[in-house]
Amino acid sequence: MLRIASTPLARKLGAFVALSEAELSVLDKLHQRRRSIKAGRDLVHQGQPDRAAYILASGWVCSYKILPNGSRQIVDFQIPGDFLGLRSILLHISDHSIEPITNVEVSEVLSTDLLDAFSENPRLATAILWAASRDEAMVVEHLVNIGRRSAIERVAHFLLELSARLALVGMGSKTGFSWPLTQYHLADALGLSSVHVNRVLRQLREDGLVHVREGFVKFMNYDGLVELAEFDATYLEHKGPMLK
Amino acid sequence: MLRIASTPLARKLGAFVALSEAELSVLDKLHQRRRSIKAGRDLVHQGQPDRAAYILASGWVCSYKILPNGSRQIVDFQIPGDFLGLRSILLHISDHSIEPITNVEVSEVLSTDLLDAFSENPRLATAILWAASRDEAMVVEHLVNIGRRSAIERVAHFLLELSARLALVGMGSKTGFSWPLTQYHLADALGLSSVHVNRVLRQLREDGLVHVREGFVKFMNYDGLVELAEFDATYLEHKGPMLK
CATH class of the missing domain: 2.60.120.10 (Jelly Rolls)
Structure with missing residues (x-):
């Protein structure tokens, strides 16, 4: 039981x-x-x-x-x-x-x-x-993010990863999630300037993909964002308990 | 016993x-x-x-x-x-x-x-x-390497980290170590072009810090290299067995 x-x-x-x-x-x-x-x-x-x-x-x-x-x-x-x-x-x-x-x-x-x-x-x-x-797998992804992805791909990948992690503890979904982060946090995490982050966030909104604002991230086109970021969640997922 | x-x-x-x-x-x-x-x-x-x-x-x-x-x-x-x-x-x-x-x-x-x-x-x-x-700590360092360090610092940091890891299994020391890596491996690990790696290796040799050649890395001025890379080995070290 x-x-x-x-x-x-x-x-x-x-x-x-x-x-x-x-x-x-x-x-x-x-x-x-x-x-x-x-x-x-x-x-x-x-x-x-x-x-x-x-x-x-x-x-x-x-x-x-x-x-x-x-x-x-x-x-x-x-x-x-x-x-x-x-x-x-x-x-x-x-x-x-x-x-x-x-x-x-x-x-x-x-x-x-x-x-x-x-x-x-x-x-x-x-x-x-x-x-x-799993934590290490995320750091590896962040390494790939900074080493090999464009600014817009980095931001998109970061938002999708966070969303998947939050979903696992019941704090997020494919529609969006609450958050306390600012563009300064994103800049320091993604190796970008905050001006650049700001520009990327505006583009993501104008492209109808995701709306990032103070306190909340709202996915407008989750699948489109996955495609843009080439997001593959296998490093976060598990298909049910491995040890019964 | x-x-x-x-x-x-x-x-x-x-x-x-x-x-x-x-x-x-x-x-x-x-x-x-x-x-x-x-x-x-x-x-x-x-x-x-x-x-x-x-x-x-x-x-x-x-x-x-x-x-x-x-x-x-x-x-x-x-x-x-x-x-x-x-x-x-x-x-x-x-x-x-x-x-x-x-x-x-x-x-x-x-x-x-x-x-x-x-x-x-x-x-x-x-x-x-x-x-x-410890593996995760290394990936974190690689993230910082690519995110925040210059090309010459990256290469120096990488060589020092490898040296410390090899020492732990009896395969390296502060004088140098044998290795099978090429400048192409360094380029793909450090987010640099192989031409750039080549230039950095030449500079490190001319500055009397380290001589990297096929099959062998020879430290000429280990402490100088530590200073250049701002290498802090605490993420790799342990002060004797923690669990007796």
Whole structure:
């Protein structure tokens, strides 16, 4: 008898592993140490030795790197159900900074918690490894985005990816989604200037593909956008739980 | 009593987790299904549904994505001890292609092998998650490379990263390393033309920093190269086994 997944993380992992009552309890235990963080205050600083990771329960954050020359590259945005700083827990030190874009709720996860959870339940370890793999697949796509795609393809690809991720935790669909991002975030994530982002967004709207405004993204022609971006969601998808 | 790690993977994971005799046995078991592949023949095709991953035992491979428009982005190179297609096993489908650059020896790992290994030994799951995290950290660095670094910084950063990775499996040092890569590989990995790579390599040699030639990379001024690339190896390092 499966209990209803009560957190975005359980919902996300549940798409990969059919979670038992015992496994859901282990996941619930990972959510014990709740913290609320205000928007704009770094949760993790690059270079910080930190043995804690976080699970994002509500709100949006971005992970970024500042280069010694001062420029900033946003690596990814995290949405509810995502791990923050899972790499840091394993690498001993944070290789990036994490900034809440909205007020957020996080659950602190110590490396010992994670190890205990794995001992109690190796299937859960596999599910978390899957989530980490999906995160890596997204960074790979962002690499291809910046390395090989035009500005309009990049923006389109980014919006479609975000939409698919949000759908998995019940926060988006093919009609659109709410979001807190600005064109400055898009610029720093996609290696474009904010003026360029602005121009691309106008073109996407005029072409009847997608309307991006403050607080909301509304797809006008989802399939047309998929075609423009040559978006292939296989790196995000899974055809039902792989582990029964 | 610790046995000497007999494979590059055991050596690499051993830097993170102090491996017991039982854990080394589990790792050995993952190496049972050996295959030899000739250089130039794809081991994995993008889009291939494939439930096997591989551990690279000897030789060099590259992972790349081909875009629908035909351009190619090399995501990373793999060296002995690295997993190939670990993401594919978890994502049901390969999001990239894998091509041997030299003749290689690989061990096939089925998803069931991995799950069995995790059940027998959750510490090993943590070690593999660490290896996956380090791989992700490298892709993040490559993203920053292409997004924010100049051509000469990119090439320098790439050579230093490769050197640190090779050192971990006993195949390189601060004086240099053997390699099978050409300027075409560098171009496709770093988002540069091969003519541009060639010019950058000449400049690095003339500046007395590093001499890159067929088959070998020789550091002439390692610290100078670190300074040029603003290379910070924290994303690759670990200060001894985290799990005793």
